[in-house]
Amino acid sequence: MTNKDMGFQLTILGSSSATPAHGRHPSSQVLRCNNDYFLIDCGEGTQMQLHRYGIKRTLINHIFISHLHGDHFYGLIGLISSFNLLKRSSPLHIYAAADLEKMIQVQLELTDCKLVFELHFHTILMEHAIIFESKELQIETIPLSHRIACLGFVVREKLGERKINKTQTDRYQIPVTALAAIKKGEDYTNTKGTVIANSLLTTDPNPVKSFAYISDTLFLPEIVPHIQGVDLLYHEATFGNDRIQRAFETFHSTAEQAATIAKNASVKQLIIGHFSAKYSSDDLPILLAEAKAVFENTNLAEEGLLIEI
C-alpha cells in the first residue's frame, strides 16, 4: 500500500445533535485525504476531541461548516485561539455562511486577540457549487432542507494518471521522455511512424475515492444524484422511527430515511450520526437496526471511529 493509498480516512469526533448528551459530543469529523486534513463541522470541544483521537490540530488548514446552529461551530473560536497561541504560521481557510465571520470577528476583537496567522473566510451559498479544488480532489456543496440554510459536502478525488506497464514500455522501447504524455493517456508514435495504443502501455489509474457529508436535513431524495455511488456517505439520523413526526417537524431525518438515501444513491457504505439526546447509548442499536433493514452496510458514527475509505 503506497502512502497515497493510506490517506483517505474519516474520523468521527462528535455524534450528538443539538446538545452534548450521554457522553457524546456535538458534530465534528476529520477527513484525511492523503496529506490534507479537512475538518467538517466544529462543535464545542472539537479541539479536545482531536487531541483525544491523536490528530494534531495544526495539520488542519481547511474547515467546512455546514450551517450556523451552534452544535456545528461553537468549537471554532477555541480552535482559532489555540492556533494563535501555538503561533500557527500557515493560513487557515474557513468555508461557511457569511454570518460566521461576524461572530468570530467580534469575539477576536473583544478578547483583544490579534491573529499571528492569515484567517480566510470563504462564504458558501445555498447552491450546488465547487467550493474547493486542489490537484488531488474537489469539494462540492449540496443544498439541504433544514430550519436555516444548511449545506452538505461531497469530496471527490480526481482521477490520477494512468499507470505505466513497464514490461510493455520496455518491449516497445519507449523512451523515458515520452512517459509523461503516456501517463496522461496519449498513444505513442515511434520513429517509424507506428502508433502504439496507450492501452498497450498502461493500466487504469487507482480508483477515485469519494465521501459525502449530509448534515442536518429533512429526508431529501433530491440529493441522490449528487451523491450517487460515493464510497462513504455520512447522513444525519437524528431520530428513529418512533419519532418520525418529530424528525419532520424539526427538519431532521430518521435512521431509516438516511438508509433509503444510501440505498437509492447506491453508495458503498453508510455512517449515521447526529443522534438526539432522547437516545442513550443503549438505544442506538435500534436506530442502527432500522437503517440496516434498508441498507445493510451501515455503521453508527461512534466517536473515535476511524473509517478507511
Added chain:
Amino acid sequence: MTNKDMGFQLTILGSSSATPAHGRHPSSQVLRCNNDYFLIDCGEGTQMQLHRYGIKRTLINHIFISHLHGDHFYGLIGLISSFNLLKRSSPLHIYAAADLEKMIQVQLELTDCKLVFELHFHTILMEHAIIFESKELQIETIPLSHRIACLGFVVREKLGERKINKTQTDRYQIPVTALAAIKKGEDYTNTKGTVIANSLLTTDPNPVKSFAYISDTLFLPEIVPHIQGVDLLYHEATFGNDRIQRAFETFHSTAEQAATIAKNASVKQLIIGHFSAKYSSDDLPILLAEAKAVFENTNLAEEGLLIEI
C-alpha cells in the same frame, strides 16, 4: 452531618491555561453552597465536564466570569444554548465584564436562537465590591493584575443562628414562642423579670465557610487582606520556578508565589491550577513540590477533584 453541612464543596472542571493540553480542559469550577451551585469561569467544554462529573447543568443559576480571555468563557454560549434546548424555566444570572454580553448576544441573534428563559447579565467592574448576596452567603470581587481586566471572587457564608441548648431552655422553662429571638442572640426575660443571658441558652452557630478564587494574575500581595483566613484558596499557578520570568511577562503567577499568598493570608488549604501547556502531567508534581515548600496544605487542581470545605 446535616444536609446544610454537606453542601459546601468545590469541584474542579478544568485546570489548563490558555489552550487545552495533555487532556486538561480550560478553566472552570463549580462551588456548591448548600442548595446553590455557582459556576466560576466556563471554558470550552464546561458543559461536557459537568456531565462527566455528575453535576446537573440545570442546577446552575449563577455564573461568574473572571475575565474575557477565551479559555475562561468560550463554553458559555454552548451552555446557554443547551439550557434553551432543555427548555430551562428559571432565570440565569451571569456576572462578567460588559463585553461578554455583546459576544453572547451577537451569537444568539445570528444563530436565530430565541431564549425561552430570562438571561440576566450583571456587569462587574475592576473594584472591590459585593456583587452577590443571599440569605446564606455573599460574593465579593477582588481586582487582580492581568493583561486585561480580571477579577477574583471571594465567597463567604453568613453566620447562621445560634444553636439552642435544649437542656438549658428546659431548665429555665423557656416558652417555644421565645426561641426565635434567642436564636438571633437575644437574652430572655421571664415573667418574674429575671434576665437569662443568651450564652446560658445557646451555643455558637456553625462556623462560616469561605472560598477564594484567584484567577489569572501577577503575584499580587495586595490581595492578602481580602482573602485572610479563608478555608480554601484556589490560586492560579500557571508556571513553576523554571519560568518565573515568563510568569512575570505574561502576568501570571508561579506555584511558589501562589503558596506565598496562601501562607501570608493564613488560609487553611490551597489548590493550584491553570497550568501552562508547557507542563505535562508528569511535570505537575514539581509545581506541587515548589508550592508545598512554602505552604504544606496544597493540592493540584486535578479535574474531577471534589473538595469538601
